[in-house]
Amino acid sequence: MSLFDKFQPIADIQAELQALGVMPFGAVTEKLLSSTEAIVNGHKVILAGTNNYLGLTFEPECLEAAKKAIDELGTGTTGSRMANGTFAGHVALEKELAEFFDRKHSIVFSTGYAATMGMGSTLAGPGDVIVLDADSHASIYDGVRLGGADVIRFRHNDPADLDKRLRRLGDRIDNTLIIVEGIYSMMGDQAPLAEIAEVKRKYGGLLLVDEAHSLGMLGEHGRGVAEAAGVEDDVDFVVGTFSKSLGAIGGYCVSNHDQLNAIRFAIRSYIFTASPSPSVIASTRAALRLMQERPYLRDQLWANAHRLYDGLKNLGLQVSPEVSPVVAVTIRDRNQAIDWWNRLLQLGAYVNLVMPPASPTDDSLLRCSVSAAHSEEQIDRIIDAFSTVQNTATAD
């Protein structure tokens, strides 16, 4: 036995994929041609798995803002938000995020992972309780494990099951944090947040919603599922990322609780890491502004989502339970999923291959994400690629 033995199953899968000549994990993007096209592993592809929902990664305003920040402020902050790493841009972005979400307070983190993991690990500790949706993202699971609270799962998107689990807590509800996501990253399904908020109102506790995959997509202002469901007042904390709709990297938490400013200095993933680079903050601020100025991007995104979803469904593929900018195709057999992923790439469509345990079930997924920047013709080419793969014999 050695420390390395536990990594052997991963090494076995890597060797298996290498023998097949397939490299789905860590596929190399060699050149970006636009926000929707690139050269990946030597193939010119339409990017249908990059979470670039609003297609803002090459917007001139964002590029200019980032370049200007580099010229004026350098390449990095070289320090933590708590020490030397809070620049005027970080403070300005926090103010702009609070205004956008119509909340009193906000915190900017270096990544979405740091935001979600940090809030999950800090808000509830030993003696407290966290009740989370079973399909929560790894960053949530990592955070709550680190925090040391009692962690209880409820069945995915099942408010009645949440009700049952909160009822069992009795008086412990006063020390309970409920965690759900707005749109779930793997299948693209939305949380029934109105019903979840109703359960929270019935029992109590605090509610944290991760809107990483719903920022800029839903609600009158694009604030996410909480806004769309009309339950923002019931949501105590919203966390999310700059790495999807806003085309950069970083994370945030917004809240009306005045305690957030004290909580900030208890979050280890905020304190013990360098703050986001000035260029990242500058492009994020520009993208946040553009997202508000261009609500039509949401309409384009949803039109593309419907087109891809309907197209794949019409092929007879097993798609996600509801239309969403994330469209996942379930493939039961892992080797078939690997084969399809590889052939889709060769046919010019880059999607994400998701295998257990990253997928919510024991099945594998070919996960697509659409962008407002995709043209109808690009969406049709993605559908055509799936059709070709479906109708031709397995490559061997």
Add this chain to the structure above:
Amino acid sequence: MPDYNEYLERIFDVLKPFAKQGILLNEESELVAELGLTSLQVMELIEQLEDHFDMSIPLNILPDIRTVHDLAQALEKLNPGS
């Protein structure tokens, strides 16, 4: 309040459909190494036990659970209803 044997009996019932063919269940059966439960199946097992006994079973107990006996003992310690 259920006792150790009631927990044990229920765990055996819930495990039956999950366990690999031909493996006899006993107190020392190892959930993952022997019965081959995936992490998702372990979660499902916990949910079913929570519902049957109308109790909360925090995931925090899982790192210490290796066998059926460990699980039954942990449930007894959690003291349902208090």
